[in-house]
Amino acid sequence: MSETLFAVGARRQRPPLLRPLLGLLFAFANFTVGTAEQLLPAAPDYARNPRCTARALALPPSTHTSVDGDDISPRPSKLPLDQGDAAICFAYATADMISQRVGVEISPLDVATKYYFASPLRLERSANPRLQEHLRRMGDWRAAIEVSRATTEISQDNNPKGLPFIDKLEGGEEEIAALLYNIDGLCRDKDLPSYEGFSHFFGYLGFLRWLVRQSAAVPYTRRSLGGAAPALHNPETDAFNEAWLNRVKHRCRRLPLPTPLLPISFRVATNEASFLEMLDKGQPPSGDQVQHMLAMIDYALDHDRAPAVGYSWYVLEQAAPDEIDLVADHASIVIGRRKVGGSCQYRIQDNTGEYCVRMRPGIRERCDLGRVWLTEQELTHTLYSVTYLR
Numbered sequence: 001m002s003e004t005l006f007a008v009g010a011r012r013q014r015p016p017l018l019r020p021l022l023g024l025l026f027a028f029a030n031f032t033v034g035t036a037e038q039l040l041p042a043a044p045d046y047a048r049n050p051r052c053t054a055r056a057l058a059l060p061p062s063t064h065t066s067v068d069g070d071d072i073s074p075r076p077s078k079l080p081l082d083q084g085d086a087a088i089c090f091a092y093a094t095a096d097m098i099s100q101r102v103g104v105e106i107s108p109l110d111v112a113t114k115y116y117f118a119s120p121l122r123l124e125r126s127a128n129p130r131l132q133e134h135l136r137r138m139g140d141w142r143a144a145i146e147v148s149r150a151t152t153e154i155s156q157d158n159n160p161k162g163l164p165f166i167d168k169l170e171g172g173e174e175e176i177a178a179l180l181y182n183i184d185g186l187c188r189d190k191d192l193p194s195y196e197g198f199s200h201f202f203g204y205l206g207f208l209r210w211l212v213r214q215s216a217a218v219p220y221t222r223r224s225l226g227g228a229a230p231a232l233h234n235p236e237t238d239a240f241n242e243a244w245l246n247r248v249k250h251r252c253r254r255l256p257l258p259t260p261l262l263p264i265s266f267r268v269a270t271n272e273a274s275f276l277e278m279l280d281k282g283q284p285p286s287g288d289q290v291q292h293m294l295a296m297i298d299y300a301l302d303h304d305r306a307p308a309v310g311y312s313w314y315v316l317e318q319a320a321p322d323e324i325d326l327v328a329d330h331a332s333i334v335i336g337r338r339k340v341g342g343s344c345q346y347r348i349q350d351n352t353g354e355y356c357v358r359m360r361p362g363i364r365e366r367c368d369l370g371r372v373w374l375t376e377q378e379l380t381h382t383l384y385s386v387t388y389l390r
Helices: 018-031 089-102 108-117 129-138 141-149 174-180 199-214 238-251 272-280 287-302 376-380
Strands: 263-267 308-312 329-340 343-349 371-375 385-389
Touching (some): 108 238, 199 238, 272 329, 371 376
Antiparallel strands (some): 308 385
C-alpha cells in the first residue's frame, strides 16, 4: 500500500493491549478495499462500449437508517442515502462515488463539510506522490477550488438574512469535492449519519443556534475555519460552523484512505442553469461532446468505477404545475448498464428520496427503490458533466 493521509486521532496514546486489536481492524478495513490502489491512466483514449455490455457495480453494505430507525417501509437501508431538504446532491453523488471506490459507505455530510471548509493548503502538504502528480496535472488547482466554491449558494429557508450556516449552504462540484476529500481520511456514514440530510442533527443544530445567540460576545479562535471561502465567514455564523466542525471531528472515527482520490471530470456547462442558457442561445453540446461524455461513462463502468453525472431532476419527474424554478440541477452516480431492444440504458442511483410512483410515466416502471434505468436519449437530454475516480 502507498502512503496514506493523516487520520484524525492516529497519534493518541492507547493502552498496549488495544494496539494489536486496532491493527487487525485497520488491516481488515484495508482488506475490504484490496483493489483500491489500482489507478487508471490520467488521460486514456475514451471509446463507447460498442455492444453496451451489461454491467452492475457492487456497492458497499448499507449501514444508514432514518431518524426513526430502519422499520419504516420502504426500509431506509434498502434505499440510497437520501439528501432530504439539503440541496447538496453533489455531496451525496461524490460520497456514493467514493464509497463504491473504497468499499465503505461514506458520509455525504462529511463530504460537504470538507468541500465548504477544508483548507486547500492541506492538499499541498500531502506526502502522497500520486496526489501531488495529479495536482500538477490540474495546473492552477488552487484557483479551480476557489472558482468551484464561489458557486456556493445560501438557502433563505428559516434563514431570512441569508447567513452561511453549514446546513443552509447549497451547491458544489463533484470533482472538487472528491479532491478535497483527500484531507484527513474516511468518515463512515454510521459515524456521521446523513440520511435525509441533517435530520439526525436537527435537535443539536437548533440548540446550537440558540447557544450561539446567547454567547455572541464569547471570543472564538476559529482556526478550523481558516480554509473556508471568504463568503462563508460571518460574525453571526463562525462560532456555529466551528462547533459543527468540532462535532464532525469527534464523531468521525476516521479510516486512512486506501488510495488517493484522483477525479477526472469533463463538463460542457458549469451547471444546469448554464446548460439551459446554452440551449436558449441555440448552442447545444455538439454530438462529439455528448459521445465523449457517454464514452467516459462507459470507460468508468468497464473499469469498475461509478461515475457521477450532472443532469436535470426533471428528467426523472415532471415539474409541479405551480413550480416557478425552471432549473432542477441534480447529480447522481451511474451504477449499471444494459441493452434493451437495441438501445443502451444506464442505471442512475437517485438520492432525493423520491418514490418511484411519482416519477414520469415510462420511467417509473424502470425505477426500483430509487435506482432508475434511463435510456441513452433520456440521459443525454440534459447531461452536462461526468466525473469518475482514477
